[in-house]
Amino acid sequence: MISLTHLPSAGCLADFSTLDPPPAFDALAFQSCKEQTRTRLLQNQSRQCAFCETPLEDHGDATQLDHLEPQGNNGGNPARRFDVTNLVACCQTTDTCGHARGQKEIPPEIHPYDAINLHRAFHCSSDGMLSNESLSQEAFGFAEGTLNLNSAGLKTQRSTIITKLQQYTVAAGTNARRRITQLSTEKTGFISLHFQTLGRFGFPEP
Numbered sequence: 354m355i356s357l358t359h360l361p362s363a364g365c366l367a368d369f370s371t372l373d374p375p376p377a378f379d380a381l382a383f384q385s386c387k388e389q390t391r392t393r394l395l396q397n398q399s400r401q402c403a404f405c406e407t408p409l410e411d412h413g414d415a416t417q418l419d420h421l422e423p424q425g426n427n428g429g430n431p432a433r434r435f436d437v438t439n440l441v442a443c444c445q446t447t448d449t450c451g452h453a454r455g456q457k458e459i460p461p462e463i464h465p466y467d468a469i470n471l472h473r474a475f476h477c478s479s480d481g482m483l484s485n486e487s488l489s490q491e492a493f494g495f496a497e498g499t500l501n502l503n504s505a506g507l508k509t510q511r512s513t514i515i516t517k518l519q520q521y522t523v524a525a526g527t528n529a530r531r532r533i534t535q536l537s538t539e540k541t542g543f544i545s546l547h548f549q550t551l552g553r554f555g556f557p558e559p
C-alpha cells in the first residue's frame with residue numbers, strides 16, 4: 354500500500370456536491386467530470402491502485418473510483434459523495450481492493466490519505482507475500498483478509514517484479530541503486546514504482 358497526499362477539492366465534482374437533492378454518485382457516469390477526476394487521481398497516485406499498487410490505465414474498464422468513506426450509490430454523507438478527498442483510484446478486480454472491501458471502513462492505520470509511510474508498513478518476500486512490519490493485527494488483518502492483498506494473483510505479480518529487480522541488481526553491480534531508481538520511475542510494474550531503498554525487498558545494499 355502507498356500513502357497519498359490530498360488533492361485540492363476544487364474541480365468539477367464541486368458542482369455535483371451542491372445539487373439539491375444530492376444525486377447518487379452514479380450521476381457521474383459517462384460525464385466528462387468522471388474522466389477528469391479519474392485522471393487527477395491517477396496522476397496523484399503515480400497511476401497505481403491505492404491499495405495493491407497494480408498499475409492502472411486511465412479508462413473506466415480498468416480503474417474504479419472508490420469512496421474511502423463508504424457511500425454506496427445513494428447512502429453515506431452527501432457532502433463527502435463528490436469530495437475528491439474521499440476518493441481514490443483502485444483496480445477493478447472483483448476479489449481485491451475496493452470491490453472486495455465493499456462498504457467496510459478502512460482502519461485509520463492503513464488509510465491512504467491519513468497514514469504516513471504505508472509502503473514501510475509491509476515487508477514483501479521474494480515469493481510476493483506481504484507480511485506485517487509495523488501494523489496492528491487489526492490493520493494488517495484488514496489488508497490481508499478484506500482487501501485481499503495476498504491473493505494468489507497479486508503474489509505472482511509481485512514475485513515476477515522482484516525476480517526482475519534481483520536480476521537487474523546483479524547486472525547493474527555497484528550502480529544498482531541509481532539504476533533501479535531510474536527503472537522504478539518507468540512503467541515497469543507495481544511496487545517497483547515506489548520503493549525507496551532496496552532493503553525494502555530484502556536486497557543487500559549495493
Ligand SMILES: [Zn+2]
Binds near residue numbers: 451
Ligand atoms: Zn488494487
